[in-house]
Amino acid sequence: MAKPRYSFNPQSLTFTEEQRSRKDKAWLVVRYVLAFVIISAISYLVFPFVIDTPEVRKLKRENQKLVENFDHINRRVDNLRLVLEDLQHRDDNIYRTIFEAEPVPTTVRNVGMGGVDRYEQLEQMENGQLIIETSQKLDALAQKAYIQSRSFDEIIALAQRKEELVRCVPAIMPISDRNLTRMASSFGMRIHPFYKVLKMHTGMDFTAPTGTEIYATGDGEVCRVEQQQRGYGHNVMIDHGFGYKSLYAHMSKINVRPGQKVKRGQVIGLVGNTGTSVAPHLHYEVRINDQPVDPVNYYYNDLTPEQYDRMIELASMPTQSFD
Ligand SMILES: [Zn+2]
Secondary structure, eight states: OOOOOEEEETTTTEEEEOOOOHHHHHHHHHHHHHHHHHHHHHHHHHHHHHSOOHHHHHHHHHHHHHHHHHHHHHHHHHHHHHHHHHHHHHIIIIIHHHTTOOOOOHHHHTOOOOSSOTTHHHHTSTTHHHHHHHHHHHHHHHHHHHHHHHHHHHHHHHHHHHHHHHHHSOOSOSSOOTTSOOEEEOSEEEEOTTTOSEEEEOSEEEEOOTTOEEEOSSSEEEEEEEEOSSTTOEEEEEEEETTEEEEEESEEEEOOOTTOEEOTTOEEEEEBOOSSOSSSEEEEEEEETTEEEOGGGGOTTTOOHHHHHHHHHHHTSOOBOOO
16 A cells, blocks of 8 residues: 655645545556566576576586596596506517517507597587597597407417417427537538538538437428438428428438428438438528528527537538538
8 A cells, every 4th residue: 555645735834645646546556566577577587697596506516526527537547548558568568579579550559430520419518528528538548448459369369379389490409419519510601512612501510420310300290301312312391380491401211201290309310421412411401481591590499508609609610511
């Protein structure tokens, strides 16, 4: 209800109540209603900016927690990346070196995920960048872990073959020569016993009486048995796999046949003087991918470091080969 309004009457010196018209009263009501509507509207619009509702406060708290958790996850991802990098380093520099394998190329290790924009939906979100960065890191980590695991599979396969390789590669002397008194001529340019000129000697000669036992120097399969009048004379070649072959020449007796599997140390025949040979001796060759190499580097199962040094010294002497 509107309060009554009074006016001063200077003639009677009294206050008299003013009588309002209906129009005034209606206008008064309209003003009140308008004021109410305007204040309500302003409150409705401004209130949320000044004071949070309980629901907004709850959401803000949750959001803050999520951001903190994401920071925590990000740090853990960074730690995992360091662990993985250490594994890669060890893989390339230790395991792959041991097994003589090429390091995994960096381009393969850092290969991208490619394809469609996987993070498009996240870009719309507030804090979306945080989630995108973490997702990208995790994707890269997963990819690297996968490549690392493939690399280890390869290393395991190499390790399994390594045992076989160790059994097969020529690694002992082809005849018993504990005192190193039998080595007569080594690998390199030597004077040929018949032609008396310098000629490449593609193996090592061991002097020994006819009938001395000759050993296979590694596991393998006999790939050649020949009985020639000249050259290598009666000779045997063993294929050890992995590109390695060994050749035993000028034999007096051959105990093996082509295709036969032999073990390291097995007697494959006896020393003789067949073919182009000036005296009973064994001419021994090691070949890698059919290229003769110096056998002096393939006695590591037999020789102590001191014996190896002595052998290198003997091998460096200018001698005439027995061919
Ligand atoms: Zn020789």
